[in-house]
Amino acid sequence: MADAPQSELPTGGTLVRRHRFATRLWHWVNALTVLVMLMSGLMIFNAHPxxxxxxxxxxxxxxxxxxxxxxxxxxxxxxxxxxxxxxxxxxxxxxxxxxxxxxFPSWATIPSHYSLADARLWHFAFAWVLVLGLLAYLVVSLVNGHIRRDLHITRGEWSPRHIWHDIGEHARLRFPTGAAALKYNVLQKFAYGAVLFLLLPLVILTGMTMSPGLDAAFPGLLTIFGGRQSARSLHFLAAFGLVAFFVVHIVMVVLAGPLNEVRAMVTGWYRLPKERT
Amino acid sequence: MSGVFTRRSLLSAGAAGAGGLLLGGCDRLDGDPAWRHLLGLAEPLHMGAQRLLIGRGALAPEFTAAQLSPVFRTNGNTQPDTGEWQAQAASGFAQWRLLIDGLVRRPLALPLAALQALPQRSQITRHDCVEGWSAIGQWQGPRLAAVLDMAGLQPAARYLVFHCADRFGGSPYYESIDLIDAYHPQTILAWRMNGAPLAIGHGAPVRLRVERQLGYKHAKYVMRIEARDSLSGLYGGKGGYWEDAAGYQWYAGI
Structure with a gap:
């Protein structure tokens, strides 16, 4: 693929390598981790709602x-x-x-019955996976060029006209086809960028701010977030920001062709959507 | 189109099935001792990481009088039911003695006046309950370190156990900390709160303040401090009432 000249860009219908191994591995590990963090977090919230x-x-x-x-x-x-x-x-x-x-209802919490102690057991164990997983993924993605090549929003993409055009295309459910589907569109970049560089770091840092031990080590965290209870509120809001992303993400996957999308995230292989005629 | 619907119904059935499996699976895992042990390995990891980051002497944030909580709520037990404590309370704790024993060179029985005569530390700190709420209050009392120096810890001492007058369903409340927290400058035996003698609801006559950990470590109604080399063999063996009864982490810095 790397040697293919510009004129021989793949066309709709061809199978292409879409996601690297690191992306696929982190995607699924992180999806499971975020789900466990959310559900055990809702149980922790239940202790003082x-x-x-x-x-x-x-x-x-x-x-x-x-x-x-x-x-x-x-x-x-x-x-x-x-x-x-x-x-x-x-x-x-x-x-x-x-x-x-x-x-929060029992179907949304881990465990399903009230247990603050058990929820904390899950939450603080999976917190390590969340933090170390995100750090490792960001480092790998920086090194292998994923961030620069796929997530970086170019000057042209920042133009309001381009963004507005993409919003219109999404509203009409006209997704990119053929070679254009090889790249993330600007709305995708916004969404993935918000998760990677805003919501996940925010949920992690506000979580750390709630720790009395870490407050002794990094009192600056309290200054940044305006106190421990503000951090707790922001932690909750960031978590629901991730839920909002998840809902939109699932809807887009279903609209874009769920089997092809899921296959791409499992095996790496993606069939480029056919050009509209 | 029918293909799409089949695909969609398959997917939604799959998602519902996965959701049910996940929920049921989580509850089953939650009851599995091996899985709980695995999750529990995070606790020494957190403690090690925090101790590395914090350092021994780093102080918990302190606040100004203007930042005090308007009302500092009570929680846990607010009125011990043990006869000994009740008799002491009835006489204004005039005959009350704090026992310091176990692995010490000189076991002590200190009246409240002796604690009040030691150099005092006053601090306005945030109390963080494991449930999630926080309240800011002012605490005053001698450093635990001063009392331990009077008693003289034996070299084998590793932990300090705080035996309390309150009980939950017949089980005595107790808590424990290690020597790093015991000698921390903000670790005090508080007998004053917000400028008045410690109220009954907050643990009169004396409660522990160990400011870099959650509220359940801050033992109220302290009657006896025991120096030990290990926490095993004492009640449930996990070093505290809530640790034994509910499985809360012994290291409560998070």
């Missing part, structure tokens, strides 16, 4: 978000707005079919 801004925050302080059960109804309270969330948040059916009071 209130979020605050600032250095401190406990039951007598005003939360900006809380999930509660009141009179058999589940409520998500954000600021002064209370949303009825019965069935999902606050009050939901357990695996036995009976109604349970729990901020």
């Amino acid at each position: 209130r979020l605050y801004w600032g250095r401190y925050g406990a039951n007598f302080d005003r939360p900006w978000l809380q999930i509660e059960a009141r009179g058999g109804k589940g409520e998500l309270v954000i600021g002064r707005h209370a949303l009825n969330a019965t069935g999902v948040l606050g009050v939901s059916r357990g695996p036995d079919g009976a109604w349970h009071e729990a901020p």
